[in-house]
Amino acid sequence: MTSFSNTRLLIKILASSTLLGCSDVGPNNRNEVEITQNTETSVLADENIQKIYDTALNGLHSYEITKSLTTEIGPRLAGSRNEARARKWATKKMNSLGFKKVRIDNFDIPGWERGVETASIMSPSRQQLFVTALGGSVATPAKGVRADVAYFENFDALTSSPESGLDGKIVYISGKMKKARDGAGYGPANQKRRSGATEAAKRGAAAVIIRSVGTDSHRFPHTGQMRYQDGVKKIPIGAISAPDADQLDRIFKDGKNVKLNLRLTPKSVGPKPSGNVIGEIVGSEKPDEIILIGAHLDSWDLGTGAIDDGAGVGIAMGAAQVLLESGLKPKRTIRVVLYGSEEVGLLGGKAYAEQHNDELANHIVATESDFGAGKIYGFQAGKTTGSKLFVSNYASMFKGLNIAAIEGESDGGPDIGPIAALGVPTVRLNQDGTDYFDLHHTPDDTFDKIDPDAMAQNVAAYATLIWLASETDIDLRGQ
Amino acid sequence: MTSFSNTRLLIKILASSTLLGCSDVGPNNRNEVEITQNTETSVLADENIQKIYDTALNGLHSYEITKSLTTEIGPRLAGSRNEARARKWATKKMNSLGFKKVRIDNFDIPGWERGVETASIMSPSRQQLFVTALGGSVATPAKGVRADVAYFENFDALTSSPESGLDGKIVYISGKMKKARDGAGYGPANQKRRSGATEAAKRGAAAVIIRSVGTDSHRFPHTGQMRYQDGVKKIPIGAISAPDADQLDRIFKDGKNVKLNLRLTPKSVGPKPSGNVIGEIVGSEKPDEIILIGAHLDSWDLGTGAIDDGAGVGIAMGAAQVLLESGLKPKRTIRVVLYGSEEVGLLGGKAYAEQHNDELANHIVATESDFGAGKIYGFQAGKTTGSKLFVSNYASMFKGLNIAAIEGESDGGPDIGPIAALGVPTVRLNQDGTDYFDLHHTPDDTFDKIDPDAMAQNVAAYATLIWLASETDIDLRGQ
Numbered sequence: 001m002t003s004f005s006n007t008r009l010l011i012k013i014l015a016s017s018t019l020l021g022c023s024d025v026g027p028n029n030r031n032e033v034e035i036t037q038n039t040e041t042s043v044l045a046d047e048n049i050q051k052i053y054d055t056a057l058n059g060l061h062s063y064e065i066t067k068s069l070t071t072e073i074g075p076r077l078a079g080s081r082n083e084a085r086a087r088k089w090a091t092k093k094m095n096s097l098g099f100k101k102v103r104i105d106n107f108d109i110p111g112w113e114r115g116v117e118t119a120s121i122m123s124p125s126r127q128q129l130f131v132t133a134l135g136g137s138v139a140t141p142a143k144g145v146r147a148d149v150a151y152f153e154n155f156d157a158l159t160s161s162p163e164s165g166l167d168g169k170i171v172y173i174s175g176k177m178k179k180a181r182d183g184a185g186y187g188p189a190n191q192k193r194r195s196g197a198t199e200a201a202k203r204g205a206a207a208v209i210i211r212s213v214g215t216d217s218h219r220f221p222h223t224g225q226m227r228y229q230d231g232v233k234k235i236p237i238g239a240i241s242a243p244d245a246d247q248l249d250r251i252f253k254d255g256k257n258v259k260l261n262l263r264l265t266p267k268s269v270g271p272k273p274s275g276n277v278i279g280e281i282v283g284s285e286k287p288d289e290i291i292l293i294g295a296h297l298d299s300w301d302l303g304t305g306a307i308d309d310g311a312g313v314g315i316a317m318g319a320a321q322v323l324l325e326s327g328l329k330p331k332r333t334i335r336v337v338l339y340g341s342e343e344v345g346l347l348g349g350k351a352y353a354e355q356h357n358d359e360l361a362n363h364i365v366a367t368e369s370d371f372g373a374g375k376i377y378g379f380q381a382g383k384t385t386g387s388k389l390f391v392s393n394y395a396s397m398f399k400g401l402n403i404a405a406i407e408g409e410s411d412g413g414p415d416i417g418p419i420a421a422l423g424v425p426t427v428r429l430n431q432d433g434t435d436y437f438d439l440h441h442t443p444d445d446t447f448d449k450i451d452p453d454a455m456a457q458n459v460a461a462y463a464t465l466i467w468l469a470s471e472t473d474i475d476l477r478g479q
Numbered sequence: 480m481t482s483f484s485n486t487r488l489l490i491k492i493l494a495s496s497t498l499l500g501c502s503d504v505g506p507n508n509r510n511e512v513e514i515t516q517n518t519e520t521s522v523l524a525d526e527n528i529q530k531i532y533d534t535a536l537n538g539l540h541s542y543e544i545t546k547s548l549t550t551e552i553g554p555r556l557a558g559s560r561n562e563a564r565a566r567k568w569a570t571k572k573m574n575s576l577g578f579k580k581v582r583i584d585n586f587d588i589p590g591w592e593r594g595v596e597t598a599s600i601m602s603p604s605r606q607q608l609f610v611t612a613l614g615g616s617v618a619t620p621a622k623g624v625r626a627d628v629a630y631f632e633n634f635d636a637l638t639s640s641p642e643s644g645l646d647g648k649i650v651y652i653s654g655k656m657k658k659a660r661d662g663a664g665y666g667p668a669n670q671k672r673r674s675g676a677t678e679a680a681k682r683g684a685a686a687v688i689i690r691s692v693g694t695d696s697h698r699f700p701h702t703g704q705m706r707y708q709d710g711v712k713k714i715p716i717g718a719i720s721a722p723d724a725d726q727l728d729r730i731f732k733d734g735k736n737v738k739l740n741l742r743l744t745p746k747s748v749g750p751k752p753s754g755n756v757i758g759e760i761v762g763s764e765k766p767d768e769i770i771l772i773g774a775h776l777d778s779w780d781l782g783t784g785a786i787d788d789g790a791g792v793g794i795a796m797g798a799a800q801v802l803l804e805s806g807l808k809p810k811r812t813i814r815v816v817l818y819g820s821e822e823v824g825l826l827g828g829k830a831y832a833e834q835h836n837d838e839l840a841n842h843i844v845a846t847e848s849d850f851g852a853g854k855i856y857g858f859q860a861g862k863t864t865g866s867k868l869f870v871s872n873y874a875s876m877f878k879g880l881n882i883a884a885i886e887g888e889s890d891g892g893p894d895i896g897p898i899a900a901l902g903v904p905t906v907r908l909n910q911d912g913t914d915y916f917d918l919h920h921t922p923d924d925t926f927d928k929i930d931p932d933a934m935a936q937n938v939a940a941y942a943t944l945i946w947l948a949s950e951t952d953i954d955l956r957g958q
Binding site: 071072081082085121124125126127128130217219220242243246247251254303304442443444448449 | 546550551552553554560561564600603604605606607609696697698699721722725726729730733782783921922923925926927928
């Protein structure tokens with residue numbers, strides 16, 4: 001046990017933590033509070049953890065990595081040329097950081113590309129709406145669908161309506177998503193995105209528009225993957241921005257009939273190459289035992305994938321980089337996995353589970369950063385008793401970062417879901433996602449939204465986590 | 480003098496004034512503080528002013544008018560069918576509110592319409608930029624301009640560069656606009672929008688893109704009118720969004736060459752009809768003496784023109800409506816003028832000055848609301864000594880609205896500029912425009928951005944102003 005020798009640093013962390021919730025903080029807003037006397041000691045239990053803190057919090061590891069990815073490559077749609085370029089970028093970056101065994105696990109995916117997307121209210125007054133096709137949607141006829149609109153105030157109103165009567169209509173599903181630190185509003189709001197087309201098609205509709213699954217009040221529609229149900233006609237589905245949804249809601253509230261012209265021309269484009277990029281710090285004592293830290297390299301095509309999930313890429317790589325820079329030699333292997341094709345159905349995570357099936361028993365624990373660039377407030381176990389023991393045993397190590405143990409079980413993250421289902425234990429560091437869905441899946445997901453202080457705190461936390469996982473004697477698989 | 484009998488109302492005003500600067504406040508955020516004891520008396524000097532306050536602050540006059548205009552008509556580009564529909568809407572609304580002598584002053588304008596607008600970085604990596612043509616811009620060739628980009632960090636860097644050497648290039652002019660309550664950053668930032676095409680064309684450039692004149696960090700480019708200089712080649716000019724400008728700046732900072740493809744297909748479309756809509760409360764004693772309160776009915780085509788200038792339309796009409804509802808009989812005539820075609824060169828203001836030239840001597844004072852929907856903090860004279868006397872004499876009447884006299888001379892507003900130049904005195908109520916340029920001239924200028932409390936404060940202030948101007952014995956023309 002060492003006393004905390006860098007009090008200025010600690011106070012900086014505590015002070016800047018009050019910034020949580022600010023979405024638009026740039027590099028010039030670093031909130032530093034100088035003090036001259038010690039206010040706390042023994043916050044850090046181990047000199048190695050202190051090294052990690054010092055290295056991470058005084059650096060811009062993840063910030064620079066995310067900047068490089070989003071600036072040099074930009075959008076990275078699953079299966080696209082840019083996603084392939086991002087894989088090359090990642091292997092080069094991993095090699096330059098000193099990672100070992102850098103390689104790409106290739107796999108193919110069904111391709112999908114966005115086309116023209118326009119929507120206009122034709123009556124009662126001609127007005128353009130901002131619309132985007134949901135991922136996987138089929139196209140409208142080339143000239144669009146021109147039809148009366150059937151209004152549903154939310155997804156439940158549609159599903160509880162009779163299974164007929166919407167022949168040839170454009171269904172509009174409204175309903176706002178609630179903001180929450182843990183993103184709890186996403187699941188309920190997402191039902192209309194996932195299943196809106198199927199439920200409307202069952203009732204005879206020709207097409208669907210939904211109020212975007214998001215929490216902002218800007219004119220950007222949010223995209224995201226949708227699904228068709230086997231045996232139900234596939235109809236096109238798009239999302240309109242929140243202000244456009246407000247506008248439609250007002251017009252319907254006035255009792256007016258609405259006629260809309262909707263044109264979406266996305267298309268399936270056959271098999272496309274994707275892949276997971278892997279790099280390691282090889283364990284000094286137990287090289288076959290794997291601590292997996294993941295994020296996903298692909299993004300939606302509208303923005304440059306900064307918070308989803310360029311930030312996670314930066315955090316995962318940055319955390320391993322911090323261990324290297326700190327001169328620490330983890331006993332177990334730290335494996336950074338940058339998944340491909342997450343957005344279109346966790347295809348990289350599924351491919352990893354298949355391709356690495358024979359070594360999953362050696363995966364000690366997996367963790368993932370895929371919830372933006374906000375500060376971390378919680379440390380949460382997965383489903384095993386061992387992971388709960390791990391969290392309770394080491395929660396104090398995160399106190400200096402203003403991170404506390406969180407009750408309950410987490411699923412770890414989307415990409416590590418497939419290996420978690422096959423028995424790999426997970427732990428999670430919970431980011432503040434209050435503003436995440438203001439930007440998520442929109443053109444506005446760009447690098448300028450990222451706060452370097454929050455990124456540094458994330459890197460410190462993840463570096464601490466993977467270090468502890470590498471050294472621990474706790475059996476995380478223990479039931 | 481009467482004591483202030485509605486203390487709850489006063490406290491509500493004072494409390495809600497702390498909300499200044501919040502851009503995204505909806506109807507549910509009304510900030511009401513109830514108290515049971517009197518804390519202030521004699522704030523209001525006149526029982527008629529108190530009637531105005533009571534009527535305006537307990538109503539939704541401007542809020543409902545702006546909602547109706549932006550919802551029922553939507554965007555209102557100068558010379559467009561929607562602008563014509565807005566004139567009909569306005570005459571109907573004025574008649575329904577009880578205004579008299581409602582009519583349209585017609586005039587023609589040179590039409591301009593937006594076309595396709597796309598921009599992509601072709602190298603070093605293919606990325607889409609969000610671009611919009613500036614108003615009045617000529618088109619690129621149908622397939623676009625594909626060229627190397629010449630970077631200038633701001634407009635001064637371009638104008639101080641040699642008048643040659645940019646043959647065939649696309650000039651990119653960066654440079655951020657500063658936020659300010661009074662919008663002081665707009666003039667300097669706007670130089671590149673007004674004159675960027677001319678300065679680049681003098682140096683041989685094929686086209687220009689500028690960092691949007693705006694203060695937000697969203698992916699919306701800001702449009703606005705540009706000008707060509709006689710004798711200099713007309714080249715196309717567009718604005719890119721702030722995050723896209725940040726992206727380009729980072730790429731140039733990395734020392735990379737940038738190749739861009741820019742496609743803009745706006746076109747001039749010959750003479751189009753526009754007009755000013757006028758309605759009055761006829762003066763009870765001096766019907767020929769006119770108090771003019773203005774705003775503009777047209778908007779840019781990207782948003783629905785809520786803050787620019789649907790809010791002003793609501794405030795100007797709402798202020799007159801409040802006088803009618805309060806049962807006040809102004810001695811002079813209150814003339815509400817909703818100008819057409821402001822955005823494309825103050826054409827409605829110029830037409831009014833011509834068409835009403837013979838009665839300008841009877842215009843006692845003119846005022847205008849065209850700076851968004853933020854709360855008013857200041858009351859400012861125009862250029863005459865009489866208007867300064869008017870402001871200093873009546874400033875106390877606005878104290879209950881948290882409005883204070885402001886030093887210096889204002890120009891009153893854009894649409895009343897042409898009549899001010901011909902000798903009509905002006906006064907101005909200064910709105911907080913800190914967030915105005917986050918939305919101004921973008922697709923994000925929509926009704927959901929408007930705060931009903933701020934609107935009510937504006938209406939109370941303008942109703943007070945036009946009432947005082949109707950009753951005053953001060954000669955505002957006095958030098």
